[in-house]
Ligand code: HEC
């Protein structure tokens with residue numbers, strides 16, 4: 272049965288590819304496989320483990336050498352950095368957000384906004400100045416003098432944090448067609464205690480840390496397949512467009528398809544990892560060799576050599592490329608099956624695309640040529656004014672976000688002990704996350720609002736099975 276299903280998805284993806292190649296028009300919506308009864312969300316990288324460690328397991332199809340490399344990467348992912356000079360893991364800061372990868376991506380899972388009396392841990396804020404008229408479409412965000420492109424809320428001894436952020440929530444109530452009242456909280460952010468004045472017109476974008484499993488598979492999806500789903504001017508008239516982001520690739524020195532981050536602003540995992548060291552921890556690598564605090568009065572003692580070596584960068588990249596995807600659960604449960612039909616009916620699957628076939632990712636055979644069920648198209652969608660951060664990022668507008676993958680989403684509670692969703696963690700459960708959908712997903716939200724309680728419960732049961 273499993274092999275039959277993989278074969279079916281393979282045929283579907285190949286036929287999609289052909290459609291994409293031999294015609295100018297985008298892939299017809301009818302050809303998108305909407306259902307996947309497979310438990311193998313990550314193809315051969317799938318693990319059958321629904322415990323609190325579900326996101327932290329190496330792909331089971333790694334060779335012995337690859338498994339060892341993964342374990343080396345794991346050690347580095349957990350490494351706690353300290354101020355230089357030190358024998359072990361020096362180079363932190365001078366300004367930073369956190370001291371290790373795992374502190375934000377707790378159990379390789381997702382972060383959340385702070386509770387009432389907590390400081391920021393796994394939520395960070397990107398900053399920029401509005402683009403000038405002549406800076407052009409598709410350019411990187413303009414850094415804020417003295418702050419750069421991210422607010423670093425912590426600093427080593429003898430340096431000052433760039434600032435802090437105060438979060439207030441405004442409660443809103445929404446009533447569904449059957450009279451159920453749902454409370455939604457809308458976040459307001461105030462940057463406070465800045466070490467020097469922040470310009471009035473600064474753009475602030477909140478981002479929680481996403482889970483880091485299954486990412487090598489997403490990196491291995493051929494670019495032309497992702498582009499085949501794009502429908503920027505909505506030729507098929509379903510109000511859902513889908514637009515690729517094109518971002519700067521520092522290794523190859525050219526613009527290329529963005530895949531990672533909430534606005535698809537990073538092209539590859541190696542660059543995403545190097546950017547994390549640099550922007551989030553103040554640690555230089557060969558990709559980003561100038562301290563994130565360059566140009567600030569408090570930068571002292573900058574060393575020329577990268578603080579993290581290419582070997583470490585390589586093993587950490589390999590680690591996030593080769594974390595297994597947890598298997599789906601309860602796929603034959605009638606309620607889950609009903610929910611899956613509603614997921615298709617509410618057009619969720621137009622953006623959260625269930626099935627892809629990966630191509631070849633050089634050096635990572637375990638994620639190559641796999642049939643996967645990530646429930647994303649890796650494209651940008653306008654999600655309406657309420658989700659907007661009003662901070663453009665390359666081709667992403669202030670209201671566009673990349674469709675996040677939904678695989679493993681039903682295990683977030685078990686792994687991370689919370690159910691905060693969306694880019695800023697404002698949703699407190701899956702239904703709130705759905706009810707924040709607007710813009711291109713307006714019709715989807717309306718369909719869910721019109722559903723009976725039984726139907727909404729089934730839709731959630733389906734998401735919980737992923
Ligand atoms: C301060 C918290 C923080 C730290 C520390 C941190 N990250 Fe992240 N990470 C984030 C956030 C927030 C995002 C989303 C960024 C965005 O959307 O622009 C992210 C995104 C990612 C992604 C892309 C995930 C996706 O689905 O697109 C990867 C991979 C990643 N981080 C790996 C790492 C590694 C490796 C380290 C350590 C070197 C690290 N992170 C350190 C917060 C953090």
Ligand code: HEC
Pocket residue numbers: 511614617618619620621622623652654658672673674675676677680691692693694695701704705708711712715716719734
């Ligand atoms: C137009 C494309 C589109 C459609 C249609 C759509 N989504 Fe989404 N979805 C997104 C984007 C983009 C986000 C991220 C928004 C954000 O974080 O601000 C998202 C976020 C989510 C999240 C939270 C994921 C996370 O990692 O935090 C869930 C759950 C979700 N969608 C489920 C659904 C369901 C169920 C439907 C159908 C009722 C649906 N979506 C329809 C694009 C879409």
